[in-house]
Amino acid sequence: MPRTVAPARRHSARSRRLRLTAAFAVLVAVAGYLTVQYVTGGTSSDQCTVESADGSAGDGRTYRMSSEQAANAATISAVGTTRGMPERAVTIALATALQESGLRNIEHGDRDSLGLFQQRPSQGWGTEKQILDPVYSAGQFYEHLAEVPGYSRLPLTVAAQRVQRSGFPQAYAKHEPDAALLAAALTGRTPASLNCEPPRSTAGTGGMTKVRAALVRSFGKDVLPATDGAGAETPAAGAAAGALSVPVDTPLRSGKGGTAQRGWELAHWAVAQSEALGIDEVAYAGKTWESGSGWRTERKESGTTSIRIQLAR
Template sequence: MPRTVSSARRHTGRSRRLRIAAAFAVLAALGGYLTVQYVSGGKGSEQCTVRSADGSDGRGRTYVLTSEQAANAATISAVGTTRGMPERAVTIALATALQESGLRNIEHGDRDSLGLFQQRPSQGWGTEKQILDPVYSAGKFYQHLAEVPGYSRLPLTVAAQRVQRSGFPQAYAKHEPDAALLAAALTGRTPSALTCAPPRTTAGTGEASKVRAALVRAFGKDVLPATDGAAEQTPAAGATAAGSLSVPVRPDRRSAGGARQHGWALAHWAVAQSEALGIDEVAYAGLVWEPESGWRTERKESGTTEVRMSLVH
């Protein structure tokens, strides 16, 4: 028996609604997937791992991130410690950047927000070019954080909100455990806690001059001694054999952990920057890091007076 016109219309309407619902489901799934990829940096791109101090037996906490995220986190930490800020300040800064940008130096955001901390040129944070410089933007964050009375004793959400004036202040809280884990490693308090495995195909040739410039920008001019014609030939000046760099580890009065902790901060910074700067080996305190094997005991034990970096060539 043929359908009536009304039943055919009902059938057509149901079919259309089912197709629309299916299309929305696909779009929602795709949107969720793209969001995950956007925050994580893409499928298969999580190349760095940081572990807690008790993670050597596999039972400690770990956090996985991309090389880009690790490099930005290391810059945020270095700028903070160079300014004499405590580890708690670094934790606050990292949690803020995790929430605002996923530790990615993005060129867009709400209204005119930009960069790691989504700072706004229209609100006096600096020019677009300045804000997109991780060293500058981290410095501005710490400058404002230091002006918050008793920030180190405040809940992280409160301290971060005093700086950011976010519409969602409680969102910072969920990032505190991961930020604390990162801060402990990147400030050097947890030795050999960060490892990265950047793909050799994307790591460019390393240049000692670029590594020196990046070190000075992140840690300040005192990270390397002043160089002159004679000093350039000595390891203490930061120059070793071709394709390598030696960074002296000296007592840092700004670091509560002393010279050894400062050394691990430098070593972890080098690992985090390995893809960006073409570093393929880091040695410090009897351990050596390589992309293929992570941290292992060095055959010829290195001391704690310098961090050695070998460059891709």
């Protein structure tokens, strides 16, 4: 005769299995999250440094990062300002990327999370290829942030969480000071505050075509002067072989910063991208950045209508 199991015992066993399954799922999620944090929080070469406006006096804030992180941060900032987003939005985006990926464009994460913001294809953020494109993923973040009512007045953790739906929303808060420092530099509000020292062995690996393409990808097609039908630069766009002059008086700059802030935004973008694009020198407003030596003040004040980008000679 079959053994009869009491309903109460069957219910207890089923509840115990459900609790164990739920606990296992939580452990898997936490393990995935910790794996991402471990991988993205590892050591880096710290080739780039951002200082606050009073950093030279020794009492300012400093943030160090790799060339890869600087390039990704500059892309996030450029996409935001090109969309007309304020500096606060850039700060929120940078803090989110610092927490989610350590500003690295990683190809793994919790479940199917990918990229700078750990966006998930299964949740409608785009295809894997799209999400692993920093310009696309930053654009998606800003698109969702813009839909959050009053996001600029919300605490950073609240604004970021409305976009991300993270299981660890309070984790964004610890990145706010660094993100604000980065945003001030990358939006151009603090002149000559970003310095990178890319290894000389990688200089010259870009090519001006690659530099122009990266500028247009980050800032839009109007960032550069018109080209002829063959795609060649007009004389005003190239000052010399291996050099590019980028105008700063464009309609892309929104807000109160004006032309000077736009110029420093472009200059800092070029410095941040120096290793990836083989940029050797950036000059704007009487200051010149050179790979291996950083920023210096020129004896003769240069103009503020354009920045000059020079590849390695």
